[in-house]
Amino acid sequence: MLIVMDKKATAEEVQRVVDIIESKGFTARPIPGGDRVSIGILNNEGPVDPALFIGLSGVKDAIPVTRPYKLVSRETKPNDTLIEVGNVIIGNGHLTLIGGPCAIESEAQAMTIAERVKEAGGHIFRGGAYKPRTSPYTFQGMGLAGLKILAKVRDTFDMPVVTEVMDTETFDRVEEYADIVQIGTRNMQNFSLLKRAGQCRRPIMLKRGMSATLDEWLMAAEYIMAGGNPNVILCERGVRTFVRHSRNTLDLSVVPVVQKESHLPIIVDPSHAAGKRDQVIPLSRASVAVGAHGLMVEVHHEPQNALSDGAQSLYPEQFTRLCRDVRRVHDMLKDG
Ligand code: PEP
Numbered sequence: 438m439l440i441v442m443d444k445k446a447t448a449e450e451v452q453r454v455v456d457i458i459e460s461k462g463f464t465a466r467p468i469p470g471g472d473r474v475s476i477g478i479l480n481n482e483g484p485v486d487p488a489l490f491i492g493l494s495g496v497k498d499a500i501p502v503t504r505p506y507k508l509v510s511r512e513t514k515p516n517d518t519l520i521e522v523g524n525v526i527i528g529n530g531h532l533t534l535i536g537g538p539c540a541i542e543s544e545a546q547a548m549t550i551a552e553r554v555k556e557a558g559g560h561i562f563r564g565g566a567y568k569p570r571t572s573p574y575t576f577q578g579m580g581l582a583g584l585k586i587l588a589k590v591r592d593t594f595d596m597p598v599v600t601e602v603m604d605t606e607t608f609d610r611v612e613e614y615a616d617i618v619q620i621g622t623r624n625m626q627n628f629s630l631l632k633r634a635g636q637c638r639r640p641i642m643l644k645r646g647m648s649a650t651l652d653e654w655l656m657a658a659e660y661i662m663a664g665g666n667p668n669v670i671l672c673e674r675g676v677r678t679f680v681r682h683s684r685n686t687l688d689l690s691v692v693p694v695v696q697k698e699s700h701l702p703i704i705v706d707p708s709h710a711a712g713k714r715d716q717v718i719p720l721s722r723a724s725v726a727v728g729a730h731g732l733m734v735e736v737h738h739e740p741q742n743a744l745s746d747g748a749q750s751l752y753p754e755q756f757t758r759l760c761r762d763v764r765r766v767h768d769m770l771k772d773g
């Protein structure tokens with residue numbers, strides 16, 4: 438149930454609705470909109486009777502919410518969410534380009550790549566310090582030392598950084614150093630992590646689980662929002678299918694569907710979908726053409742020596758070309 442208040446509703450009228458909701462044992466979540474406030478009702482198991490609210494002064498409407506998710510839904514908040522990170526804005530109308538290595542391997546590696554990402558016009562630097570690896574015998578990331586290198590990149594190049602958090606134990610540490618905290622595909626339904634992300638003071642980039650449906654993905658985002666963090670960026674990174682020509686199958690059809698269902702920004706990671714560098718630029722162009730609000734791409738100056746995901750990492754000059762191409766696509770759509 439969503440209670441839509443009159444444009445002229447007073448703070449007392451809003452509070453009265455909140456009190457009624459809470460007197461029933463539910464949680465009230467006021468959502469300020471452009472010109473009016475709406476109030477979402479959370480933690481109700483069954484339907485809530487609209488008669489509790491219709492006719493109260495200041496109440497315009499009481500709308501049953503038909504989707505399982507509420508806070509992430511466009512029914513609840515019709516306007517697109519814009520997320521500000523430093524001087525970068527992510528969301529409708531903006532094309533945010535994120536580049537960097539799969540993993541931070543050394544200060545020299547991170548600084549070399551960051552310089553090239555910045556030169557190409559990238560807005561945000563990526564790099565994993567804690568890596569979820571299929572094999573326990575492969576490079577697991579530099580941990581805290583990697584986070585410190587990310588902080589140096591941010592200070593040197595004046596670029597926000599995004600990095601993955603793998604567990605609740607290291608969450609405080611990652612939150613301290615990251616500008617955006619990434620939750621990876623393997624953790625999309627790690628509910629303890631999602632609850633902790635709800636209390637995070639940084640935006641969360643929530644990657645789609647490798648076989649997650651739209652509803653499962655949006656419900657995972659709902660956990661974060663219900664926990665109190667409204668700043669969630671969705672990231673499509675390919676889903677597992679039967680094909681062998683790519684690591685995963687990039688599900689571009691999900692982009693317009695997410696935009697219809699949710700007000701949250703959605704970006705695309707073509708690198709983990711492709712698994713091979715030669716597919717990354719075409720998939721990036723297509724992602725922007727289909728309406729993605731940004732891209733996250735792996736870049737390495739020496740991919741043959743990369744400690745993870747070298748085969749899908751672009752050379753810096755390829756990233757430069759990618760940025761140029763996708764800006765053209767974005768501008769063309771804007772003008773049209
Ligand atoms: C990554 O971004 O480096 C990563 C591990 O991605 P995913 O969780 O999508 O596999």
Ligand code: MN
Pocket residue numbers: 539540709735745746
């Ligand atoms: Mn990777």
